[in-house]
Amino acid sequence: MAMAFDFLTITNPQSSLEWMVFLTQKYFSMFVEGTLLTLYISIIGTFLGFALGYVIGVIQDLQVSKVDLLPKRVLVGICKLVASAYVELFRDTPMIVQAMIIYYGIRQVGVDITPVAAGILVTVLNTGAYMAETVRGGIGSIDLGQREGAWAMGMSPLATMLYVVLPQAFRNILPEMANTFLTNLKMTSVLNVIAVQELFMAAKTVGGNYYKYFESYLVIAVIYFVLCFLFNKVFLLVEKWIRGTDDYALAIEYLESE
Amino acid sequence: MEEAILGVRDLSKSFGNHEVLRKIDMEVFPKEIICIVGSSGSGKSTLLRCINRLERQTSGQVLFHGQEVRDVQSEINEYRSKVGMVFQSFNLFDHLTVLDNCMLCTRKVLHLAKDEAFGRAIEHLKQVGMAPFIHAKPSQLSGGQKQRVAIARALCMNPEVLLFDEPTSALDPEMVGEVLTVMRQLASTGLTMVVVTHEMAFARDVSTRTIFMDRGFVVEDAPPQELFQHPKSPRTREFLSRYLEG
Numbered sequence: 001m002a003m004a005f006d007f008l009t010i011t012n013p014q015s016s017l018e019w020m021v022f023l024t025q026k027y028f029s030m031f032v033e034g035t036l037l038t039l040y041i042s043i044i045g046t047f048l049g050f051a052l053g054y055v056i057g058v059i060q061d062l063q064v065s066k067v068d069l070l071p072k073r074v075l076v077g078i079c080k081l082v083a084s085a086y087v088e089l090f091r092d093t094p095m096i097v098q099a100m101i102i103y104y105g106i107r108q109v110g111v112d113i114t115p116v117a118a119g120i121l122v123t124v125l126n127t128g129a130y131m132a133e134t135v136r137g138g139i140g141s142i143d144l145g146q147r148e149g150a151w152a153m154g155m156s157p158l159a160t161m162l163y164v165v166l167p168q169a170f171r172n173i174l175p176e177m178a179n180t181f182l183t184n185l186k187m188t189s190v191l192n193v194i195a196v197q198e199l200f201m202a203a204k205t206v207g208g209n210y211y212k213y214f215e216s217y218l219v220i221a222v223i224y225f226v227l228c229f230l231f232n233k234v235f236l237l238v239e240k241w242i243r244g245t246d247d248y249a250l251a252i253e254y255l256e257s258e
Numbered sequence: 259m260e261e262a263i264l265g266v267r268d269l270s271k272s273f274g275n276h277e278v279l280r281k282i283d284m285e286v287f288p289k290e291i292i293c294i295v296g297s298s299g300s301g302k303s304t305l306l307r308c309i310n311r312l313e314r315q316t317s318g319q320v321l322f323h324g325q326e327v328r329d330v331q332s333e334i335n336e337y338r339s340k341v342g343m344v345f346q347s348f349n350l351f352d353h354l355t356v357l358d359n360c361m362l363c364t365r366k367v368l369h370l371a372k373d374e375a376f377g378r379a380i381e382h383l384k385q386v387g388m389a390p391f392i393h394a395k396p397s398q399l400s401g402g403q404k405q406r407v408a409i410a411r412a413l414c415m416n417p418e419v420l421l422f423d424e425p426t427s428a429l430d431p432e433m434v435g436e437v438l439t440v441m442r443q444l445a446s447t448g449l450t451m452v453v454v455t456h457e458m459a460f461a462r463d464v465s466t467r468t469i470f471m472d473r474g475f476v477v478e479d480a481p482p483q484e485l486f487q488h489p490k491s492p493r494t495r496e497f498l499s500r501y502l503e504g
Binding site: 163255 | 335337343345350353363366389393394408
């Protein structure tokens with residue numbers, strides 16, 4: 001891989017740009033591994049976080065009425081309380097602090113959790129809390145008539161949520177989901193505090209070897225930028241694809257001449 | 259006498275201190291076409307929504323074949339699958355095509371096989387003249403077309419009675435005509451219908467019984483010839499004169 005860039009090889013870097021190329025070449029595998037780990041944590045963490053967010057968001061939207069039995073009402077009440085406590089806790093504390101508390105907390109009770117696993121856990125929990133609010137808002141944006149249309153045909157409230165409300169909410173919050181992913185991609189950088197060898201950690205290590213912090217962080221800034229830029233484009237395409245076309249074909253086989 | 263499909267017993271509904279329905283009694287027999295008329299705020303839509311259990315009554319009962327529809331979600335679901343509803347604002351599922359709108363509940367509620375659900379959907383979409391539009395999304399249709407799809411969607415459930423909540427009130431005059439034509443044709447098939455409407459001509463010509471409501475009361479309940487030509491109550495006369503003059 002590095003061979004391809006041989007003609008660019010710099011042995012005696014002078015300017016910052018030369019230093020950036022030099023460091024990239026010298027620590028190529030470190031930057032690649034950091035990038036892969038950053039992607040790994042942010043992708044897994046974001047998607048599990050989305051799933052958690054959907055569950056919590058739906059729980060927060062649960063409604064009980066006089067139709068329901070007392071045990072169900074109590075159970076729903078407890079679920080909602082737990083859900084809102086969780087959302088508040090994670091939205092009202094910094095992710096870097098959450099990372100420390102979760103990583104050291106878990107190790108302190110004797111579970112030998114790896115930094116990467118803890119990093120994913122923190123990302124999931126953090127994403128879930130923000131996503132829950134997004135989902136709640138997305139559900140709220142769907143006209144009540146959509147639910148009533150389904151209820152009036154005998155669909156249960158849960159099935160209505162799954163087949164009618166969430167698919168529509170999903171479309172509305174897709175841009176926000178893309179946003180969350182990009183935020184996570186960048187926020188994984190704070191996980192260096194629990195010794196996760198992601199991009200930020202790579203830059204810190206590389207910069208320390210030559211005391212070239214400025215150049216080293218510029219390298220990862222470029223990497224973060226390119227990653228986010230590309231993902232942004234991908235999300236735009238996905239959004240467009242999900243929205244579909246404005247055209248539809250008449251089913252001519254059912255055209256009648258009356 | 260034949261058994262009533264639907265019964266409403268002593269039904270009252272309040273929103274806070276505001277009494278919307280006051281001790282309503284009514285029955286719906288097979289093949290009846292009942293039109294409920296009255297000025298806005300008279301409680302007719304609320305009555306229909308109480309019948310479908312979208313609103314919970316403050317007191318009284320809703321009966322289905324003489325059995326009370328109790329406050330149990332599964333019973334309510336089962337009951338609703340047999341009592342169709344068409345809304346003023348159509349309430350088609352915006353994310354689904356016309357065909358999928360007509361198949362979602364037959365698949366997920368009645369658990370029909372795919373081809374059977376498809377067959378029903380096409381049959382009823384043909385009935386309302388919307389079969390060529392199966393691939394369209396609701397946002398691509400006119401109001402009248404949406405309402406016709408909504409009617410087909412409700413018919414796919416094979417309801418014993420179909421409730422219409424001001425089905426033409428959100429439509430411009432031209433589209434009102436196309437929806438009323440479909441409803442007239444449905445009425446001729448022997449479908450039991452309860453229609454809350456402001457279309458007096460429809461009530462007069464199509465209904466087998468017209469109910470006039472005012473301030474939460476059923477003021478008059480009579481065959482349309484009687485109600486429109488010889489209204490008993492002064493309030494009914496006043497209301498009708500405003501609609502029928504000229």
